[in-house]
Amino acid sequence: MQNNQLPTAPYKGTSDFLPDELSERNYIFNKWRQVLSELNYQEYETSVLEMSEVFKIKSGEELGSTQIYSFLDKSNRQIALRPEQTPSLARLVSNNFGELKYPLRWFSIPNCFRYEQPQRGRRREFWQLNVDIIGSEEGWADFESIYLATKLMTAFGAKKQDYVVYYNHRGVLQSFLKEIGIGDESLKQVFHILDNWAKMGESENEAELSKIMDDKAKNQILCLLEGMNREMDLWDDIVEDEFPAFSELGDRLSSILGSTVDLQLNPALVRGLTYYTGMVFEVFDTDPVNNRSLFGGGRYDNLLDLYGKQASAVGFGMGQVPFTDFLHTHNLISKDDVATRPTTVLIPLTNEAVQKCYAEKIPELVSSGVAVEIDLDLSRALNKRRESAFKKGFEAVEIE
Amino acid sequence: MQNNQLPTAPYKGTSDFLPDELSERNYIFNKWRQVLSELNYQEYETSVLEMSEVFKIKSGEELGSTQIYSFLDKSNRQIALRPEQTPSLARLVSNNFGELKYPLRWFSIPNCFRYEQPQRGRRREFWQLNVDIIGSEEGWADFESIYLATKLMTAFGAKKQDYVVYYNHRGVLQSFLKEIGIGDESLKQVFHILDNWAKMGESENEAELSKIMDDKAKNQILCLLEGMNREMDLWDDIVEDEFPAFSELGDRLSSILGSTVDLQLNPALVRGLTYYTGMVFEVFDTDPVNNRSLFGGGRYDNLLDLYGKQASAVGFGMGQVPFTDFLHTHNLISKDDVATRPTTVLIPLTNEAVQKCYAEKIPELVSSGVAVEIDLDLSRALNKRRESAFKKGFEAVEIE
Numbered sequence: 001m002q003n004n005q006l007p008t009a010p011y012k013g014t015s016d017f018l019p020d021e022l023s024e025r026n027y028i029f030n031k032w033r034q035v036l037s038e039l040n041y042q043e044y045e046t047s048v049l050e051m052s053e054v055f056k057i058k059s060g061e062e063l064g065s066t067q068i069y070s071f072l073d074k075s076n077r078q079i080a081l082r083p084e085q086t087p088s089l090a091r092l093v094s095n096n097f098g099e100l101k102y103p104l105r106w107f108s109i110p111n112c113f114r115y116e117q118p119q120r121g122r123r124r125e126f127w128q129l130n131v132d133i134i135g136s137e138e139g140w141a142d143f144e145s146i147y148l149a150t151k152l153m154t155a156f157g158a159k160k161q162d163y164v165v166y167y168n169h170r171g172v173l174q175s176f177l178k179e180i181g182i183g184d185e186s187l188k189q190v191f192h193i194l195d196n197w198a199k200m201g202e203s204e205n206e207a208e209l210s211k212i213m214d215d216k217a218k219n220q221i222l223c224l225l226e227g228m229n230r231e232m233d234l235w236d237d238i239v240e241d242e243f244p245a246f247s248e249l250g251d252r253l254s255s256i257l258g259s260t261v262d263l264q265l266n267p268a269l270v271r272g273l274t275y276y277t278g279m280v281f282e283v284f285d286t287d288p289v290n291n292r293s294l295f296g297g298g299r300y301d302n303l304l305d306l307y308g309k310q311a312s313a314v315g316f317g318m319g320q321v322p323f324t325d326f327l328h329t330h331n332l333i334s335k336d337d338v339a340t341r342p343t344t345v346l347i348p349l350t351n352e353a354v355q356k357c358y359a360e361k362i363p364e365l366v367s368s369g370v371a372v373e374i375d376l377d378l379s380r381a382l383n384k385r386r387e388s389a390f391k392k393g394f395e396a397v398e399i400e
Numbered sequence: 401m402q403n404n405q406l407p408t409a410p411y412k413g414t415s416d417f418l419p420d421e422l423s424e425r426n427y428i429f430n431k432w433r434q435v436l437s438e439l440n441y442q443e444y445e446t447s448v449l450e451m452s453e454v455f456k457i458k459s460g461e462e463l464g465s466t467q468i469y470s471f472l473d474k475s476n477r478q479i480a481l482r483p484e485q486t487p488s489l490a491r492l493v494s495n496n497f498g499e500l501k502y503p504l505r506w507f508s509i510p511n512c513f514r515y516e517q518p519q520r521g522r523r524r525e526f527w528q529l530n531v532d533i534i535g536s537e538e539g540w541a542d543f544e545s546i547y548l549a550t551k552l553m554t555a556f557g558a559k560k561q562d563y564v565v566y567y568n569h570r571g572v573l574q575s576f577l578k579e580i581g582i583g584d585e586s587l588k589q590v591f592h593i594l595d596n597w598a599k600m601g602e603s604e605n606e607a608e609l610s611k612i613m614d615d616k617a618k619n620q621i622l623c624l625l626e627g628m629n630r631e632m633d634l635w636d637d638i639v640e641d642e643f644p645a646f647s648e649l650g651d652r653l654s655s656i657l658g659s660t661v662d663l664q665l666n667p668a669l670v671r672g673l674t675y676y677t678g679m680v681f682e683v684f685d686t687d688p689v690n691n692r693s694l695f696g697g698g699r700y701d702n703l704l705d706l707y708g709k710q711a712s713a714v715g716f717g718m719g720q721v722p723f724t725d726f727l728h729t730h731n732l733i734s735k736d737d738v739a740t741r742p743t744t745v746l747i748p749l750t751n752e753a754v755q756k757c758y759a760e761k762i763p764e765l766v767s768s769g770v771a772v773e774i775d776l777d778l779s780r781a782l783n784k785r786r787e788s789a790f791k792k793g794f795e796a797v798e799i800e
Contacts, residue, residue: 005706008494014447018444037740039766072471103776124449306405307406307408371440
């Protein structure tokens, strides 16, 4: 190393995208865009830079602020690189509240930043599709959100056995817990335990539940998770009496999507404690080596609360890295999918030939849908130039 | 205002893109991508976050570091939001130097940040197309760079009278200055004065020149700028004797592009002091109200110097905002250009009709290339729903 040499690696937790890597990512993004624009969803964008306060307060809580990249600008404003899109979406909608025509069917594919230790599938910079319907009440909009999530899967060729869609309603779960005697003061803790259920061991989960309820209530929760008849009957009664829209949702999902998608009610599904106010859902990879949640979403009718406005909302967020892993695991993406057009290289032997290439050959080939490159190194031997073209993988080589 | 309400404006100098604004920007970006991919240029991407050192040192100079958004991360690394793409490109190429197949024909459309007072056409966050050929010596590659710049103009319908392409070679200018007696120690100052020529008044420029040269040399520079015969003869002699490749470039430009593009040698064109080592060019808007440089580029064979490597490079950078202004000024973009597909709204009157829309009508319409939205608000009166559809601008409305 010379002493004035700089290090060449990208900043920790960020990635360089060489053309092959970027074209795969952009192929996925563009297919998302296509599926969404078919259903007339509109793309919006906010800046990666926001005032920190946009992220700091959410329903009165700090949102993992230790993970936020925040700093002071030169006028001492506290600014941050967005860790997620939803708070900026809320700000954007509030800023244009009166002029927008509801319901909004909107999406965005932002890069987001979190300050955490990089590991497989978790980088400091990551991309995430966000899809929302804003201004449409519980009902068909909830169905459409799940419908779209499954369209994004089937558009890439995912089959029924490749993934499961779990769905639930937090209100039903809450009523069930109250019905079996859990007091208001413990509800949040139970939600928290259920949300982390799969990450913990069985005995650990039971011990946590025992701290806040008697054995009878604990057993009823365990029976619910196992789908035992008595608890499911109670569950169904609650749905029928208090949540008719959720009852309809289940019917609609199975009758419209049931033949192509594996849809399963999961009464313990919570999807975090921060956002959701109603229906929640999760798309889960069934592959044994990659058996995990891919993405999910739900209804959050509190979107604009911090801005003193009211808008009902339902939507989901989907990380690019887990989705791409899913496509690779199930062999749903190949080099041919990603390539946009056939390629030809022209190897001119004289300056006159180069001139003819620019003036005539290129316009001609381009108009026939081919990507054309001219080998400009006239000083090299023809066989070397041919060899380079071969190594670069051109589909056609023309000597001029 | 309630006391917990947050401000809704985007952070100073950044923009929110509502769908209509974003679709115009993305239309432009995608047309750039199309033109470039036709000539087999490959898109790459680096992160907006870099270690600050990538930007701080360039040929031993500080690069406007007061304008850089830089901050310490939680491990006390000095990081920055990129103010431009080229330093990251140099880092990326150096990091993969041995594995890449040259010449690279690469492009990127990064968002960049500069800490400056926002004003018309200058925001703190801005997008910029960067197009480069790396690993191809002076000659046809220089031609191709200008050729591509003009393709990006004509692809949007720009006509010969809409813009001028000025070109020059810094080596020729340097030889000319030496020839008229300017010493090595003053060259940089003269370049600086010429680079800012249009921004200053005539008397100011002459006074600056007088500080570092005698009247005879000053007059020769003024005569060169006016294209006087004697000075142009000297210029032509230098080109013929020392810069045959640049002489050929002029011939090639006029014979291949001359009929469609207004190409003019501008012996005073410098394009900044930092990068360029040979040919430079600039695309200039001829519109009287918007009469200014749109974008430019040139050869910079020192791209990898800081990384202890050698690669010849030629390329250009083009800001999205001035380019978009150009399109609007010359009426080269309209709403119809930006719209991607015709839109239909389905207005179902019953839940059974909604179900039929999702199950049958949507797949049917989508496969015919239409974007379809379902009006889900079954509780509203039909005439209200029709009115909303009309206001939203759908091209077709179907009652189901």
